[in-house]
Amino acid sequence: MNIGLIGYGGVGKAFIRLLKEKDIPCKVKYILKSDGAVFNSKGIDINKIIQSEDNIKEHKDWMEGKNFENIIDEEIDFLVELTPTNMETGEPAISYIKEALNRGISVVTGNKGPILIDYLGLKELAEKNNVSLGIGCTTGGALPSISGGAVDCAGARIEEIQGVLNGTTNYILKEMATKEIEYQEALRQAQGLGIAETNPKMDVEGFDTAIKMIILTNVLMGEKLTLEDAEIEGITKVTVKDIKDAEQEGKKIKLLGKAFAKDGNIKVKVAPVALEEEHPLYSVEGKNKGVYYRTDTLGDITIIGGASSTRNAAAAILRDIENIRIMRL
Amino acid sequence: MNIGLIGYGGVGKAFIRLLKEKDIPCKVKYILKSDGAVFNSKGIDINKIIQSEDNIKEHKDWMEGKNFENIIDEEIDFLVELTPTNMETGEPAISYIKEALNRGISVVTGNKGPILIDYLGLKELAEKNNVSLGIGCTTGGALPSISGGAVDCAGARIEEIQGVLNGTTNYILKEMATKEIEYQEALRQAQGLGIAETNPKMDVEGFDTAIKMIILTNVLMGEKLTLEDAEIEGITKVTVKDIKDAEQEGKKIKLLGKAFAKDGNIKVKVAPVALEEEHPLYSVEGKNKGVYYRTDTLGDITIIGGASSTRNAAAAILRDIENIRIMRL
Numbered sequence: 001m002n003i004g005l006i007g008y009g010g011v012g013k014a015f016i017r018l019l020k021e022k023d024i025p026c027k028v029k030y031i032l033k034s035d036g037a038v039f040n041s042k043g044i045d046i047n048k049i050i051q052s053e054d055n056i057k058e059h060k061d062w063m064e065g066k067n068f069e070n071i072i073d074e075e076i077d078f079l080v081e082l083t084p085t086n087m088e089t090g091e092p093a094i095s096y097i098k099e100a101l102n103r104g105i106s107v108v109t110g111n112k113g114p115i116l117i118d119y120l121g122l123k124e125l126a127e128k129n130n131v132s133l134g135i136g137c138t139t140g141g142a143l144p145s146i147s148g149g150a151v152d153c154a155g156a157r158i159e160e161i162q163g164v165l166n167g168t169t170n171y172i173l174k175e176m177a178t179k180e181i182e183y184q185e186a187l188r189q190a191q192g193l194g195i196a197e198t199n200p201k202m203d204v205e206g207f208d209t210a211i212k213m214i215i216l217t218n219v220l221m222g223e224k225l226t227l228e229d230a231e232i233e234g235i236t237k238v239t240v241k242d243i244k245d246a247e248q249e250g251k252k253i254k255l256l257g258k259a260f261a262k263d264g265n266i267k268v269k270v271a272p273v274a275l276e277e278e279h280p281l282y283s284v285e286g287k288n289k290g291v292y293y294r295t296d297t298l299g300d301i302t303i304i305g306g307a308s309s310t311r312n313a314a315a316a317i318l319r320d321i322e323n324i325r326i327m328r329l
Numbered sequence: 330m331n332i333g334l335i336g337y338g339g340v341g342k343a344f345i346r347l348l349k350e351k352d353i354p355c356k357v358k359y360i361l362k363s364d365g366a367v368f369n370s371k372g373i374d375i376n377k378i379i380q381s382e383d384n385i386k387e388h389k390d391w392m393e394g395k396n397f398e399n400i401i402d403e404e405i406d407f408l409v410e411l412t413p414t415n416m417e418t419g420e421p422a423i424s425y426i427k428e429a430l431n432r433g434i435s436v437v438t439g440n441k442g443p444i445l446i447d448y449l450g451l452k453e454l455a456e457k458n459n460v461s462l463g464i465g466c467t468t469g470g471a472l473p474s475i476s477g478g479a480v481d482c483a484g485a486r487i488e489e490i491q492g493v494l495n496g497t498t499n500y501i502l503k504e505m506a507t508k509e510i511e512y513q514e515a516l517r518q519a520q521g522l523g524i525a526e527t528n529p530k531m532d533v534e535g536f537d538t539a540i541k542m543i544i545l546t547n548v549l550m551g552e553k554l555t556l557e558d559a560e561i562e563g564i565t566k567v568t569v570k571d572i573k574d575a576e577q578e579g580k581k582i583k584l585l586g587k588a589f590a591k592d593g594n595i596k597v598k599v600a601p602v603a604l605e606e607e608h609p610l611y612s613v614e615g616k617n618k619g620v621y622y623r624t625d626t627l628g629d630i631t632i633i634g635g636a637s638s639t640r641n642a643a644a645a646i647l648r649d650i651e652n653i654r655i656m657r658l
Contacts, residue, residue, distance in 0.1 A: 144482070155651040304609065307627070
């Protein structure tokens with residue numbers, strides 16, 4: 001199995017380490033960054049990569065200026081696509097993914113942008129070229145939300161999806177509840193711990209949850225929704241009083257994504273909701289995540305868990321590779 | 330897609346109805362019972378079967394005395410095996426499944442006996458013949474415990490399994506708690522409602538849970554355990570006082586199956602356990618089921634749900650068929 005990796009941030013680094021830790025029988029032919037690549041047609045020595053992680057340009061196989069156009073000719077079975085996300089255009093990832101699929105290379109991505117913008121187009125292209133597109137990492141990382149909906153619910157129709165899909169907001173809400181601190185203070189502490197980003201808008205205003213819900217809805221319910229179709233409210237207006245009032249009634253406030261039928265159409269809505277103890281996602285705490293599928297013939301199926309580090313996200317990439325590989329044997 | 334069905338009890342009947350309800354593009358070539366078969370090489374009219382469900386022998390294609398040996402020559406893609414379970418020998422199901430696999434027919438079964446007794450042998454035979462063996466229905470029906478462990482956790486190592494896998498005992502324990510009635514009375518009421526069987530031993534003494542745990546352990550952790558390897562305690566000695574004492578501490582008693590490493594070996598243990606609110610299976614109530622996987626790289630993954638009727642079990646059979654079919658395209 002020959003792998004090419006494009007994008008080398010936290011998840012990319014964790015992915016290379018995971019290949020070594022698990023002793024996966026494969027060759028990594030290249031690691032492509034914006035200004036060059038480590039490239040070796042016979043396979044890079046990944047031990048050396050791991051040892052010199054932050055000095056990748058000193059690796060003997062580093063080729064300054066090497067770019068996608070002149071590396072994609074190399075024969076590989078999987079392109080692992082982990083470039084920075086663009087939620088407006090999906091580029092340049094969409095172009096990279098298309099080029100790979102057209103060359104008969106399966107692609108596994110952790111990048112929400114291209115899947116939000118053009119899932120159907122990419123999926124069709126994969127089918128046309130008889131290869132696979134793995135997107136499990138895009139909707140909750142290690143949480144198996146895509147395989148949970150596609151494989152665990154196969155043969156049934158998913159009629160409703162609910163998700164607590166954003167670890168950052170879940171963590172902030174939990175901290176507000178246990179420490180009785182208001183949103184701004186909880187956010188500041190989460191930023192201090194590296195749990196919330198410096199620009200937290202994507203998470204706290206609900207966009208990250210909405211994007212994941214749109215992807216799940218398009219992939220699992222066959223819809224063609226865009227982010228504009230979602231009704232989105234974040235957690236920025238939630239107060240400690242709201243949380244305490246909910247607790248009085250035995251409820252917990254979570255940032256909940258829902259995809260449900262209304263007037264014959266599927267609607268996606270994201271908002272803070274007080275869940276009662278009987279709700280299947282009530283127990284999704286802290287950095288944890290969860291997804292719930294209501295089906296016509298298999299009953300309700302709830303999946304909770306899948307931890308949130310770069311290592312766990314890398315394991316979600318490896319999961320897609322393994323599933324694609326096994327199915328093709 | 331051509332299907333043969335062997336065994337025509339509750340799940341078999343629900344399966345035929347599901348094929349019609351979902352308008353699955355397939356031909357059912359035969360429905361084989363112990364004393365004959367409805368058989369038509371061009372496909373049985375399943376509407377007629379459903380209409381005359383309890384008078385299947387009056388169907389125009391009924392052939393008295395037709396048996397497995399002289400029907401298995403018929404070309405089909407899937408044998409759906411739903412014959413009565415034998416937990417000691419796995420027969421006659423093992424012979425039926427082997428014969429089908431040897432003829433290049435994929436098999437989907439809801440029968441725990443053959444999978445408990447000879448999973449590895451059957452799996453090897455399927456691989457040798459380049460066909461598939463679907464067993465998802467054997468470990469919790471609609472609960473996607475097999476696909477949850479195999480697909481959702483692919484690429485990771487499952488280090489521990491926990492399961493609340495028996496709806497009957499879960500229901501009895503819930504009734505004991507809410508109605509404050511002792512075990513014998515709760516059992517009697519559950520029998521009256523058809524939830525517990527007349528001979529409830531398999532469920533209440535923990536054998537059903539143990540069998541499912543052994544299957545999960547062998548399939549997902551690569552073990553070769555038999556039922557004799559499991560330490561099994563049922564719910565027959567649980568009292569209302571035990572349940573109330575647990576509630577005082579914020580806990581709920583469930584019949585819990587565990588597969589875990591001890592002294593370098595994997596042990597399977599089934600017993601009533603008081604679970605605290607933080608336990609991932611704490612919320613598995615009534616006829617519901619749940620399974621928990623602790624993995625090395627994907628974190629903890631918990632799957633809850635999958636309803637328990639014959640229709641839901643039939644949907645689990647259809648799920649395996651769909652997954653096998655799609656993967657082979």
